Amino acid sequence: MNDMRILERDVDTNTIKIAARGVQVYYGDNHAIKDVDVDIQDKTVTAFIGPSGCGKSTFLRCLNRMNDTIDVCRVEGDIRIDAEDIYDKKVDPVQLRAKVGMVFQKPNPFPKSIYDNVAYGPRIHGLAQSKSDLDDIVESALRRAAIWDEVKDRLTAAGTGLSGGQQQRLCIARAVATEPEVLLMDEPCSALDPIATAQVEELIDELRQSYSVVIVTHSMQQAARVSQKTAFFHLGNLVEYGETGTIFTNPEDPRTESYITGRIG
Amino acid sequence: MTEASMPAPSAPRQRVSLTAPDARTQKRKAAEARFRMYGVAGIATGIFFLIVLLVSIVGSGTGAFQQTFLNVSVYLDPAKLDKNGNRDPADIRKVSTFGYTPLIQDALLKQVQDNGIETPLEKRGDMKAMISASAAAQVRDVVIDNPDLIGETVDFRILASSRVDGYLKDRVKREDVARDKNIDAEHLDLVDALIPLGVVKKTFNMDFITGADASESRAEAAGIGVSMIGSFFMMLVVLVLALPIGVAASIYLEEFAPKNRITDLIEVNIANLAAVPSIVFGILGLSVFIQFMHLPQSAPLVGGMVLTLMTLPTIIISTRASLKAVPPSIRDAALGVGASKMQSVFHHVLPLAAPGILTGTIIGLAQALGETAPLLLIGMVGFIASNAPDSIASGLLDPNSAMPAQIYEWAKRADPAYYERAWGGIIILLIFLITMNTIAVILRRRFERRW
Numbered sequence: 045m046n047d048m049r050i051l052e053r054d055v056d057t058n059t060i061k062i063a064a065r066g067v068q069v070y071y072g073d074n075h076a077i078k079d080v081d082v083d084i085q086d087k088t089v090t091a092f093i094g095p096s097g098c099g100k101s102t103f104l105r106c107l108n109r110m111n112d113t114i115d116v117c118r119v120e121g122d123i124r125i126d127a128e129d130i131y132d133k134k135v136d137p138v139q140l141r142a143k144v145g146m147v148f149q150k151p152n153p154f155p156k157s158i159y160d161n162v163a164y165g166p167r168i169h170g171l172a173q174s175k176s177d178l179d180d181i182v183e184s185a186l187r188r189a190a191i192w193d194e195v196k197d198r199l200t201a202a203g204t205g206l207s208g209g210q211q212q213r214l215c216i217a218r219a220v221a222t223e224p225e226v227l228l229m230d231e232p233c234s235a236l237d238p239i240a241t242a243q244v245e246e247l248i249d250e251l252r253q254s255y256s257v258v259i260v261t262h263s264m265q266q267a268a269r270v271s272q273k274t275a276f277f278h279l280g281n282l283v284e285y286g287e288t289g290t291i292f293t294n295p296e297d298p299r300t301e302s303y304i305t306g307r308i309g
Numbered sequence: 310m311t312e313a314s315m316p317a318p319s320a321p322r323q324r325v326s327l328t329a330p331d332a333r334t335q336k337r338k339a340a341e342a343r344f345r346m347y348g349v350a351g352i353a354t355g356i357f358f359l360i361v362l363l364v365s366i367v368g369s370g371t372g373a374f375q376q377t378f379l380n381v382s383v384y385l386d387p388a389k390l391d392k393n394g395n396r397d398p399a400d401i402r403k404v405s406t407f408g409y410t411p412l413i414q415d416a417l418l419k420q421v422q423d424n425g426i427e428t429p430l431e432k433r434g435d436m437k438a439m440i441s442a443s444a445a446a447q448v449r450d451v452v453i454d455n456p457d458l459i460g461e462t463v464d465f466r467i468l469a470s471s472r473v474d475g476y477l478k479d480r481v482k483r484e485d486v487a488r489d490k491n492i493d494a495e496h497l498d499l500v501d502a503l504i505p506l507g508v509v510k511k512t513f514n515m516d517f518i519t520g521a522d523a524s525e526s527r528a529e530a531a532g533i534g535v536s537m538i539g540s541f542f543m544m545l546v547v548l549v550l551a552l553p554i555g556v557a558a559s560i561y562l563e564e565f566a567p568k569n570r571i572t573d574l575i576e577v578n579i580a581n582l583a584a585v586p587s588i589v590f591g592i593l594g595l596s597v598f599i600q601f602m603h604l605p606q607s608a609p610l611v612g613g614m615v616l617t618l619m620t621l622p623t624i625i626i627s628t629r630a631s632l633k634a635v636p637p638s639i640r641d642a643a644l645g646v647g648a649s650k651m652q653s654v655f656h657h658v659l660p661l662a663a664p665g666i667l668t669g670t671i672i673g674l675a676q677a678l679g680e681t682a683p684l685l686l687i688g689m690v691g692f693i694a695s696n697a698p699d700s701i702a703s704g705l706l707d708p709n710s711a712m713p714a715q716i717y718e719w720a721k722r723a724d725p726a727y728y729e730r731a732w733g734g735i736i737i738l739l740i741f742l743i744t745m746n747t748i749a750v751i752l753r754r755r756f757e758r759r760w
């Protein structure tokens with residue numbers, strides 16, 4: 045895929061999956077996300093880019109309420125998935141997270157077997173009726189994460205015994221095994237070699253058929269390759285959000301331009 | 310920047326050979342060598358004291374595992390034991406140990422005379438100093454169980470008195486007996502004569518390991534077995550109470566509780582409780598469990614509850630430490646796939662923390678096993694004339710002692726024979742502690758996993 049094709053690539057649908065309005069995040073006194081409005085579309089890959097520490101992970105974690113686990117963290121504003129306020133008191137974050145899967149910045153497989161790593165989500169959500177069902181789910185998840193061939197002979201080996209890149213793909217398999225509607229990926233390829241990266245990008249492109257994917261990345265090329273929409277964060281602000289093609293070829297904000305061309309960051 | 314990388318601008322830096330160490334390097338090397346020496350010296354001192362300890366324990370304590378017995382053939386005289394001649398168990402029971410003592414003394418005297426040993430000790434009463442005061446009870450128990458033996462001559466292996474035992478173990482010396490009203494030099498001569506005949510014999514003493522405590526004057530009959538059972542029941546209570554309470558409290562505090570003033574306060578207090586002297590828990594147990602709740606005194610149940618209070622902080626602190634050591638990314642991973650908090654704790658965090666929790670628990674138990682002070686206050690020391698309990702309930706509720714309390718009690722008693730038994734008790738206690746610590750190490754090795 046080269047950059048020229050970005051312009052031709054069209055967005056399948058315009059339905060809004062996630063709508064965020066006036067989102068503020070504080071870590072104690074540290075104002076990490078400042079008044080962010082963003083609409084994330086269904087069946088679309090949205091890339092979050094921006095310099096380190098600008099709040100990409102923080103904002104991503106708002107979308108499945110992982111910030112709830114951090115004591116000092118406070119989230120304000122309105123985030124809706126399918127028009128439902130996810131910070132509503134009646135919303136169970138556990139149910140939300142089954143719907144909004146996440147791949148973390150650092151690979152974090154469970155210290156269990158490869159099989160159990162992938163099967164854990166389907167098991168607790170009751171997605172498989174039988175053992176063979178579960179086997180199928182595990183296999184297809186591992187295949188989609190481009191790691192099946194490497195681990196098919198040692199599914200009972202420890203997931204923690206894999207290499208860093210393999211672990212990350214295992215975590216991707218684990219996240220897709222629960223069939224989420226939205227997949228949040230925090231720098232999923234930072235530990236991967238170019239071949240695995242290409243495979244994961246292929247997976248992301250495939251996932252786009254059915255899910256909404258949000259990916260945080262430090263690689264401009266990757267953002268350009270896989271995403272249809274790009275959001276540029278800087279110091280907690282959402283500076284610019286739009287079609288990936290526009291952001292990369294014709295940014296409005298000078299800060300976006302200098303980041304993309306490598307002058308700030 | 311260090312001085313080395315900042316050469317004085319005026320004088321150009323001299324070229325130094327790597328093979329000739331400069332003054333600074335030599336100084337640093339000397340300091341390191343000195344430090345290592347201190348370390349080695351410290352460890353050597355530690356090992357020296359450990360060896361001294363082990364040698365003295367083994368040296369002083371092994372005697373308790375051996376006991377001197379007298380092999381005598383006792384004629385169970387019907388005229389004395391069953392005056393009515395009808396072998397009615399009720400009548401036989403009426404004959405107290407005083408009825409048996411003369412029979413045993415006669416038997417020993419007869420053995421002496423039959424073997425033609427020359428001794429000025431010619432009266433039945435002269436034999437008293439040789440025989441343990443518990444011998445009569447031993448023979449009586451056998452007779453009550455088998456009344457048919459009355460009228461026959463039966464071979465018994467009875468306990469020798471603690472002085473005879475001490476003579477065979479070199480504790481009682483000939484030069485000292487002049488001042489001892491319990492035994493005379495003639496008795497020692499007699500013992501010397503009886504040893505080759507096999508009448509007086511020192512053998513392994515299982516009763517020390519399995520038996521009950523005995524009164525002050527019968528050191529030779531005292532065993533640690535019953536207090537071992539007391540310790541066992543206390544450990545059972547501690548395990549059943551302290552492990553679930555401690556682990557539940559730690560999981561709640563570590564994983565679920567909000568971080569606020571109250572939980573901070575609780576945290577500080579738990580840390581402080583671990584440093585509270587154990588005797589404080591003893592007096593707490595006395596006032597709450599015995600005086601207020603009216604639970605029985607001297608009962609392993611109460612002892613176990615007191616030790617639970619003492620062990621809880623240890624278990625909570627080690628459990629929390631091992632929960633803390635589980636990387637937070639594991640919790641995130643579980644929550645991230647839609648597990649509930651509870652599922653993330655029980656499916657992922659707890660299995661990883663298990664080896665640490667087990668180790669902490671076993672160390673807490675070992676600490677409780679060796680604890681004496683709180684038991685003093687709830688009456689688990691002193692001569693507790695109990696036999697092995699026959700049910701779990703009586704094991705928990707009947708008065709008993711515990712191994713360390715029993716050792717303390719023996720060490721306090723006047724008869725030097727008890728001194729040896731105290732050391733013997735220490736050996737058994739140490740075997741238990743070493744076993745428990747070994748189990749802790751093995752469990753840790755087995756369950757420890759990388760992540």
Ligand SMILES: Nc1ncnc2c1ncn2[C@@H]1O[C@H](COP(=O)(O)OP(=O)(O)OP(=O)(O)O)[C@@H](O)[C@H]1O
Pocket residue numbers: 071074076095096097098099100101102103114116149
């Ligand atoms: N757990 C936390 N507690 C307190 N402050 C935090 C925490 N996590 C992040 N922050 C702060 O929030 C800000 C944004 O952090 P965030 O992790 O979202 O950055 P990022 O854009 O993901 O950076 P990177 O590209 O390096 O991953 C930073 O200033 C950081 O110090």
Ligand SMILES: [Mg+2]
Pocket residue numbers: 100101102149230
């Ligand atoms: Mg980040």
